[in-house]
Amino acid sequence: MKKMLAIQISALIIVSGSLGGILIFTDVYEDVHSGIVSVLCLSCLKLEPITQTDFTFETAYSDPHPLFVLENLTNGVIFLHYSEDACLGCDIMYPIIQDLFNITFGKEDMVNEIVNFEGFDIVFYYTNIDHSSDKMKKSFSIYDKNHISGLPMFAIITLGYDNGIIRPYYTTLYGTLGLDNDKDRSTFLIELMQESIDIYNQNKEGYSPN
């Protein structure tokens, strides 16, 4: 009886101490909060968000566009790629994006490069939500057009004409784009990029980031 009590108390001390320690001394609570609970797991859901390619001026929660977007729009169309460490859809989309812009990057990297797409400059940002800065995490919710909060997510930001003002004009894509194979996904992205560049070229002269 005493032996069992000793085992129980020891086990409780070890488990409680370890749990308390892991909560106090590591970021695991924040990791679970931001990486699992707040981000929709499309694998868990067994569903894919419907991809709607319509462009809009309005950000997801009516927040202002981030400064890095406003400033970089003078350089070209912006392509934002959001991902996370453990995500089946993200793994499917990596090679497609890398081929599209002829760029290589590691899964955990944060990438900001000007890449070339069919002779035009594209400002490319790759953000792994599990390892990124608060600035980029915030932009994830700003461009979550359909309020999905799921990964992978892609935002293509160009310039549009809105009642006399040239403003950021964007669309957001989710998951594996609702398509069955890599070839279709690639073709879909190429066509959308071409459309974004056309719109950008029509409006870039009148744009000012201020």
Add this chain to the structure above:
Amino acid sequence: MEFQIKRLLSQILIFFSANLGALGLKTGFCYPFFYCNSCPAATSACPLRAIEQSVYKNSFYWRLLLFPILILGFFGVTSGRAICGWACPIGLLQRGTGKIARKFKKYPSIKKLGQHQIERYLRYIKYFILIGLVIISSFLIGFIFTDICPIGVLTGTIPTLILYPGKFVPGYYFLAAIIIFILFLILIFTIERGWCRYFCPIGAILAPFNKISMLHISIASKEKFDKECLHCNACSNVCPMGIDVINMNRDPECILCGKCINICPKNLIKYER
């Protein structure tokens, strides 16, 4: 009976607590029971998802692996598998389907299966699911359990499709997950607590803690038992987990529901700390 009403109230209360995400409460904890973080109202993370993520495709994040195990371990050390009987929303669901399953129990073929020697070996399936599907396959291939999890369909997929019609389309594993979900429904309607008995990987994590848990169910001393037990077998018959209650000693399958305590005419079974 009043005692079982308290258990029902506890299950209902915890079900609502698990869904406080609907009011905006999103925490960084893992549930100590089976519930999906893709549920639109989820407050916490599924412990299995955290475990899968910790070893996803040859990676190893020890904190993410330890965190859910320690949460489950804490409840395991204090109360064993009482979480399954008193808190788990899937347990609550099976409590509802249990009455129908009990009727099926009278069919000769189901009764025969229940008494067959193979039945106790089937209970090891949940350990294979935990190690094989949740941990090893996630390490070697990627999410497998998550992609086909019937609890994900029940608490994530279906509510999402109802709440956001036209916003989502079926994913790659949707059909497989639906088939498994239908099998899950058949299981819980034909075998009482069939999911908990044979397949629940969280039950597999909690089960060994029954051996050392502070709270457990105990039978009266041998002397008293031999003197007073009527051998009516009512305790084993009422047990939703199909345990041979009289001969159990901190059985890993016991969910501490207390039905055997309530039914014993001689009060020979009790909770013990």
